[in-house]
Amino acid sequence: MSTLELIDVVKRYASGGDVVRAADGVSLTIVPGEVVALYGPSGSGKTTLLLLAAGMLAPDAGDVRFDGRSIARLSRDEGAHYRRGLGFVFQSFHLMPAVPAIDNATLKLLADGMSPARARKQATTWLARLGLADRAHHPPERLSMGERQRVAIARALANDPRLILADEPTGSLDSVRSRETLGMLSRLCREREVGMLLVTHDRDAAHFADRVFDLRDGRLAERGDHGAVPALEVPATDEATPA
């Protein structure tokens, strides 16, 4: 079971003479196929939780576990191996400028040790599934924002991740593209039994999540009225259902 568990996690930062509690006893479980949305104002600790889940930060107290194993105790190499099993989607896409979409989508596969030729072949399949077959050889500068995010999603999903961590994935998109992207991500997660932690400001995101949490001053509170079933009309995309 690829389950992520945050157990009573505490993370503090020193800021000037003060101590900021970015995570203050946070407990959260994400099971496979579940989409969890995390809301909160700037500075509330959303990205810290994401980094803790990614194993990029170690908690000051509590534990972060994946598949029952504490990721805070992983060595550097084990941490890298753990992150290879995660898919990351960011607001600013993190695509290499001037590098064609097909090459950008191979990065995760290269981290897995795949040869560039095989990685390109696999990335091509994913770009086609996300409706970017005819844009595969275009660099990010020649793609729309929505297309760039789809390239980033192709990169995140190319090696069949066990968990997706999305940090404001719709922050650079208009409302139509936002819904399209969220719909695509949530559908893929459910179909492929992959959990997703979605950090967002986007009000529409709640409609695509199974559970919604508010994070304020490092403390987590679950909303009861988020609407687990998407109530909004999601624009159709030309992506095929991934195998």
Place this chain on the structure above:
Amino acid sequence: MSPRTLLYLYGWRLRAHPFKELLAGAGIAIGVALLFAVQVANTSVTGSVEQLLHAITGKAELELAARDAQGLDARLLQVVRAVPGVQTAAPTIEHRGVVEGPAGSEAIELIGVDPSLAALDGAATREFGSGRLSIPARSIVMPDRLARVTGVEPGDRVTLNMAGRPHRVRVAALLDKGEIGSLTGSSVAIAPLAFAQELAGTPGRLSRILIRAREDSVASVRAVLTRLMGNRLNVGPADSTVRRLESASAPNDQSTALFSAISAMIGVLFAFNAMLLTMPDRRAFIAELRMQGFTPWRIVGVLGFQALALGTMASLAGLLLGDLLSRSVFHAVPTYLSFTFPIGTQRVVPLHTVALAFGSGLLASLIAASRPLADVVCAARSTAWSTSAASSGRDSTPPCGAGCCWARSRSCSRRRSSSGSTPA
């Protein structure tokens, strides 16, 4: 990680940041070029003399040399040959002069030889001993480069100004690379011993007697010669002239060494500053690689390969540029040396000079790349900075400071664990 993948990722970098990469490469290339050109120019001064003298002295270990321009008495040759342990004693006369042909003139070293010199197996004289080459009486031979400069053909007569008088002498043959090797670049002319003595105005006199001793007899022969003639003649190693040149050119060498060091520093500074321009995107790239699951050593491999690739290409370009500079800008010979020593025009490029310049380029590239590499080592598990850098696409100084280095990596980790930036 396979070389193919490393090349593939470097291709990304070249596509994404061609101008910055070009700038960094240009900085390294300029430094390498300056270092190489200065080194070659300096090495060529002593190297050309060394080549010329070694081509004459061959396997001789000792020499008996006159202390003034009047030379030494040729009859001493028989005395030397009679010393126990002497295998070969060959007389030479060397005299500076100027050869004038229809196309131009050039200062030369006239070397008078006799057949016994061939026994020393020097590159310039061994062919005379084998019988393949002979110099007719009252003639000279010269390298074909010198003949081209002066516009002389075999059989022509040239004017040889020696000892204050002009002499019309016949050029019997031209020597090419197959006969005298790299000496084709030297400004020398070779004549039979007696004729050279006549031209120099010193009949019956010699400049040096070159001596090859039997095995294990070098010390004893030297001791005997010193005892017999040490009070009026110089007894020393056959390469004494080169050692004297090294002493004479020491001030020049020192300034060259200083200039080389400055060139190397300029190269490193150019490279370092140019690489600094690439720091933000390198850091963002590192952050991305870490996030995507590349291990620290794989990241070091990727960045190290990129630094080596840049250093290699830039150093090769620098060597080519340096070669051009050494031919066009740094080819002048200090006049005070050329009056005294037979400095040739050939460029001497020892392997160690190439290796030094190339290695310096690689080192500059690696040093310049070491800052983001240090970040990888220093990063430990905390990458709040890297995430914010990557997500914003701008440089973000890690909590421990950009100057974080390998030696400070432990203290950086400690500081990270107790404090940090606030990413959320």
